[in-house]
Amino acid sequence: xxxxxxxxxxxxxxxxxxxxxxxxxxxxxxxxxxxxxxxxxxxxxxxxxxxxxxxxxxxxxxxxxxxxxxxxxxxxxxxxxxxxxxxxxxxxxxxxxxxxxxxxxxxxxxxxxxxxxxxxxxxxxxxxxxxxxxxxxxxxxxxxxxxxxxxxxxxxxx
Numbered sequence: 183x184x185x186x187x188x189x190x191x192x193x194x195x196x197x198x199x200x201x202x203x204x205x206x207x208x209x210x211x212x213x214x215x216x217x218x219x220x221x222x223x224x225x226x227x228x229x230x231x232x233x234x235x236x237x238x239x240x241x242x243x244x245x246x247x248x249x250x251x252x253x254x255x256x257x258x259x260x261x262x263x264x265x266x267x268x269x270x271x272x273x274x275x276x277x278x279x280x281x282x283x284x285x286x287x288x289x290x291x292x293x294x295x296x297x298x299x300x301x302x303x304x305x306x307x308x309x310x311x312x313x314x315x316x317x318x319x320x321x322x323x324x325x326x327x328x329x330x331x332x333x334x335x336x337x338x339x340x
Contacts (some may be wrong), residue, residue: 207320210257211264211312214238217251220320237263244328247272247335255312264312268327270305272340277301286337293330305334 212220214230218240221228229241233252238261240251247270255264278301286295286305295305307330309323334340 205317207311207315207317208262209313210260210262211255212266213260213262214240214253217253217266220317221251224321224324237261245332245335247331247340249331254308264310266309266311268307268309268324268331270331270334271298272303272335272338273300274302274338274340278303278338282338286334290330290333292326293334295334303334303338305331 208216214232215238217238218228218230221240221242226242226244228251231239231241233239237256238253242249242251249268249270252267252269253261253263253265254267256262278297280297283295283297283303286293293305293307295303297303307323307327309320309327311320
């Protein structure tokens with residue numbers, strides 16, 4: 183009987199730990215301040231500013247690559263936003279070819295890449311942060327972003 187009770191206690195503790203780490207994000211999304219705090223709590227810099235449209239924007243970096251967090255589908259005046267976009271651009275000495283950027287897009291699933299007018303590469307990753315999303319899910323998405331950002335910098339010889 184003690185074994186069964188101990189097993190049930192362990193199961194309850196695991197369920198509590200899982201539910202604590204799966205804290206839900208507000209149904210209407212996140213504010214710039216909430217995303218900045220989430221990044222800072224994870225050990226990243228997060229400089230909260232605003233874009234040209236007045237929506238939040240964050241300057242950050244991971245593993246030697248600077249990136250921005252753009253906010254989309256924002257309501258006013260609270261400025262809760264339902265979507266985020268992680269975006270990084272790289273000013274290369276030698277322009278990248280369209281064939282090379284297309285190779286990235288063919289072989290990689292999550293990050294979309296494109297070239298600007300100077301043939302410098304940009305990479306982006308879009309994330310929904312509304313109804314039913316959890317912080318644990320956002321953490322996972324951010325892991326995809328940072329891991330693939332490393333892959334991209336290697337791919338472009340940054």
